[in-house]
Amino acid sequence: MxxxxxxxxxxxxxxxxxxxxxxxxxxxxxxxxxxxxxxxxxxxxxxxxxxxxxxxAVAGRSDLAVVGARGVPVDAIKRLKFLWKVGSFAPLVTGSAVLDDATGEVVSIIGTDYGAEGAVRDMRLVAPATGAQRASLLSSGTVLLPIPFASRHGFRIGSRIPLSSGGVRTQVTVGGLLALSGLARAGGGDVLVTDLFTAGRLLGKPGFVDRVDVVLDPGVSKDAVRREIESRLSPGLSVEPAGRAxxxxxxxxRAFRFNLNALGSLTLLVxxxxxxxxxxxxxxxxxxxxxxxxxxxxxxxxxxxxxxxxxxxxxxxxxxxxxxxxxxxxxxxxxxxxxxxxxxxxxxxxxxxxxxxxxxxxxxxxxxxxxxxxxxxxxxxxxxxxxxxxxxPGSTESIRRRRLGPRAAAAAAVLLLAALSSRARPIAGFPYLGFAAVALVVLALALFSPIAVRAGAGSARPLFARLFGPAGRLATAFFGGSLARNAVAVTALAMALGMTLAMITTVASMRETVRTWIESSLRADLWVRPASGRAGASVGDLPAEIVSFLQSVPGVAAVDPIRVREGSDASGRPLAVGSSDFRILSRAGGAPLLDGSDSRKTAEAARRDGEVLVSEPYSRRFGASRGDRATLATPKGRKSFRIAGVYRDFANDRGTVVLDRSLYLDLFGDARVTSAGILAADGVSGEDLRRRILAALHRRFAIDVTTNRELRRQVLGIFDRTFAVTRALEAIAVAVAVLGIANALVASAVERRRSFGLLRALGASRRQIRGAVLLEALLAGVVATIAAVAAGAAFAALLIGVINPQSFGWSFVPRVPIGRLAGAASLVLAASLAAGLVPGRIAAATDPAAALSEE
Structure with missing residues (x-):
């Protein structure tokens, strides 16, 4: 061997x-x-x-795409006919609708020019097979379905599909079936393909397409064609690479996925x-x-x-x-x-x-x-x-004790480096150095743990001796005498518990801040949105007529038509463009400003002077604050606006620029409404007003009418579901760390069997031996919990003050939920005590005779 x-x-x-x-x-x-x-x-x-x-699937083989701030007007497509000499092009309309049936499923709607589509995207029609039957596909209101989607819902050629989109109920007819390839794979295969006119009617986009995809012949210069297209386009239209979508x-x-990966790695770190x-x-x-x-x-x-x-x-x-x-x-x-x-x-x-x-x-x-x-x-x-x-015997621990001073100095140096890392700016939009600071805190915790074990043993010795007698003295001696073994176990448990305490604090701070934001933002008595699907998703936009309809209902004091849409700044960076009636905002409030100034006065001044409000994520992402300029790409070209204020917003992490409704209509010519806030007249309750609105509908619009209280509950429900997976990962990490305590104690019990045997021979009872091991486990849990509180405070400060603002652009008011933190710590202490049960039985079962014979 x-x-x-x-x-x-x-x-x-x-x-x-x-x-x-x-x-x-x-x-x-x-x-x-x-x-x-x-x-x-x-x-x-x-x-x-x-x-x-x-x-x-939607982009297909396209090389370029013509897009616009509001979309591409159909009339502008005529200017692209020269492209037939160097390639092909096909306009496209995209959106979503809800199946107005028991499923309430959200589906994608794609409108295309069937004649031009083949050169840009693959779309294989399986049925009908004959040319005469295929001619019916050009009829308005006819759609094509992928075969798996049609089979799942029981749709056949000729079936009528009830839809709800943009606050309007309608029906379409199945005209054909598609193989699940090419364009049919858009939206995960849950897609209805139709002609441009039908799609524009369903989605409330008459006269516009979302983009025009361009395919160039081999050898044609992409840059030259791009310049030629741009020279023929009107202001507000632009050309972008096809791969941008x-x-x-x-x-x-990406920030959500990045943070989730980091949290999942915590368990592996433990x-x-x-x-x-x-x-x-x-x-x-x-x-x-x-x-x-x-x-x-x-x-x-x-x-x-x-x-x-x-x-x-x-x-x-x-x-x-x-x-x-x-x-x-x-x-x-x-x-x-x-x-x-x-x-x-x-x-x-x-x-x-x-x-x-x-x-x-x-x-x-x-x-x-x-x-x-x-x-x-x-x-x-x-x-x-x-x-x-x-x-x-004992040589190892004496060496460990001599190293405690250098370890303390190293821990202090690491913490200083963590503090410096936390002050760094994000790299490519991610808080890499923020996570590096978290890792450095973990390293400092590992360096400091032997010091904590020794200090904990020394501090607990008088108290344990007075409360538990000989078992207490043995427990502190056992715990302090095994620095190396116990320090690693304490580090793992302190790190897992510390991150759990930090996440509890962070989530509580976020939830309380979001709750406060909801209360200060959602000032309307009722909210009107397009009818939602089974999962509660509201898709599409409401038609402009919804505003006059709501204003005509008795008991309505005011209607704020809110519009939120995709947009970009002058450099093409994506963001959200919003609009609201600043007259109502100046009357009711609803845009909590970060600097604490009066949002009513700010909104009135912004309406008068043509200024805008921007969200906190926009401010952080674009480095702009009150008094700076915000630029937008509009159908009338690039426009610049003075920023009147920065408001707190958790609706998206891209950033939003909000214009007064009148200014938005002038620049974008888009009268559609994403949602509408309704103020009730004096003496009219929200529930009563909702009944009046629903009674006046007569199926004219497909809308959901939600009270202020219901909408708050829905928003907080989404928040709680978002963090459900983090709580599961935290629990797993703590459970793994408690296993480390059990492992250390079992090894300790086996290693000290001769000591236990000698103690038994000198008169110690099984109960005292078992109690000493249980108290050692409890002491390990206490020391780990104290260390976890300190580490958790550092983790929480990094999460709230660095990682979340750099990841999402959101800031939160710190809140310490003492009750929940105490509950989590108590559970860990109980688990640590339970981890000593098996080692305690092993130690108590030591045979004194066998131990003496070994000596």
Missing amino acids: SGFRLVLRALVTGPSRRRPIRALLPVVGVAIGVAAVAAIHHANRSVIESFRESAR ALAAGRMA GMFLVANAVSISVLRRRPEIATLRSLGASRAWIFAAFAVEGLAVGAAGTILGEAGGLVLARTALAVVSGTVSDVYAPAAKISAAGFGAPVLYAAVAGALSSFLAVLLPAAEAIRVDPAPAMR
Whole structure:
């Protein structure tokens, strides 16, 4: 047998066979972390691939796209006829509608020019088959359906489909069926394809198309054609690369996905500490064996390799189990993440599960790499074992105690570096250095943990001795006498609990800030939106006539027609353009300004002087504040406006520029309404006014009328669903960390069996031994909780003050939910105490005779 195999058997495989349960604990920790990473990565990948596939299906083979601030007027398309000499082009209308049936499903609507479509996009008609039947497809109100969508809903050629879009109910007729390829894959295959006229009528866009896609012949200069198109276009129209829509899809919800990946990695990080803990315990327990092997000629490389193999084996086993667990968790994670994307970013989004190959590979690499990194320090500690001192009991801890001073200095230096990193600006829109600061806090926590263990043992000794007698004195002696082992376990638990406390604080601060924002923003008594689908998604825009209709209902004091649409600044950067009647805003308020000034007076001045309001995300993203200029691309060309104020807004993270309704109509000529806020007359309740509006409808419009209270509840419900997955990940991380406490205590009980036997021989009872181990577990939980409070405060400060503002552009008023924090800490203390039950039984069952014989 080779020398290395002997070393491996003596230090790793032999002990693992004798104590398989203890060897399994770090495997479970890594498995849980890998499962979380794989499931979250799969969900995020599914989101991005679904958006990109839909964007590619719509873009087809196009090289360029003609777009406009309001869309492209149909009359402007005539100026593009010269393109037939160098390629082809096809106009397109896109939007969404709700199936006005029991399903309430949201579907995509695509209008196209059938004659020009073939050169730009693939669209294979399966039925009808004959030319005479296909002629009927040109009839207004006829749509084409992908075969899977039609089969799922039981639609056939000739079926009538009830739709609700833009506040209007209508019906269309199925004229043909499409193979699920090309354009039929848009919207995840839940799409109705129709002619331009029908799409414009359904979506409230008569006289406009959303864009004109251009395909160039081989060898034609894209730049030359672009310049030629731009020279023929009227102000407000522009030419952009065809891939911009797919690029925008890739950026969809990117900050949300980035933060979710980071949070999922927290569980794997805790698993790393569990692996490091297990290997550290192995090194500590086997120091005499290491010394013996070194004396017999084993090289440092063999010792290092043996413990590296142990850590990598744990990582490999945990990764395999974790991949299986990830498959199970993936469906739940996908449902939660896709629900958040639909609620917050794209109501009509259809998220399909992506292949699991890339997430499996990603999680496998993450699991293997984290396990390898976790074993480096313990393995390096093993090769520094000096044979002579290692034979003396307690030599390791004396060395550890001498290193506490340098560790404290290193922890202070790391915290200073974290503070400097937190002040850095985002890189490419992401808070990379903010997350680096979080990692540095974790490192400082790991450096400080041995100091906390020693200080905790010393501080608790008088109290435990007075309250629990001999068991209390033993517990503090046990806890303080095992700095290395307990420090790693305390670090893992403190990190997991600290991040949990930070997330509780952050979410509570966000929720309270959002609640306050809702109360100050939603001043109307009723809100009118287009009829929503089964999932509550409201799609399309209301027609301009909705304003006069609402104004005619008795009991309505005022109507604020609110419009929100996609737009861009003068440089083409995407943002949201909004409009509101500033006269009503100056009367009722509803735009809480960050500087605390009176929004009523600001709105009145903005209306009078032609100024705009911008949201906080816009201010952060574009670096503009009150008094600066905001530029917009409009149908009348690029326009610049003075910013009258910056208001708090959580509706989107791209940024919004809000114009007065009259100014918006003048520049954009778009009278449609996204939603309408209604102020009730004096003496008229919101419920009574809603009944009057619904009674006056006579099915003229398809709308939802929501009271102020109901809308607040819906918004907070979306908020709570958004953070459901984070709470699950936090709970998993804490559970993994508690396993680390149990692992450390079990190893301690096994290592100290001779001490326990001698104590039993000297008169200590089983109850006292068991109590001492339980109290040690409780003390570990207390020290970890105290450290977690300090670390959690740092994590929360970074999340609230750095990461969230840099990720989303939102600021929050800090709020400390004492009750919830105390509850979480109490649960962890109870779990730590429970983690001492099995080690306590092991210690109490020690046979005194056997222990004395070993001595």
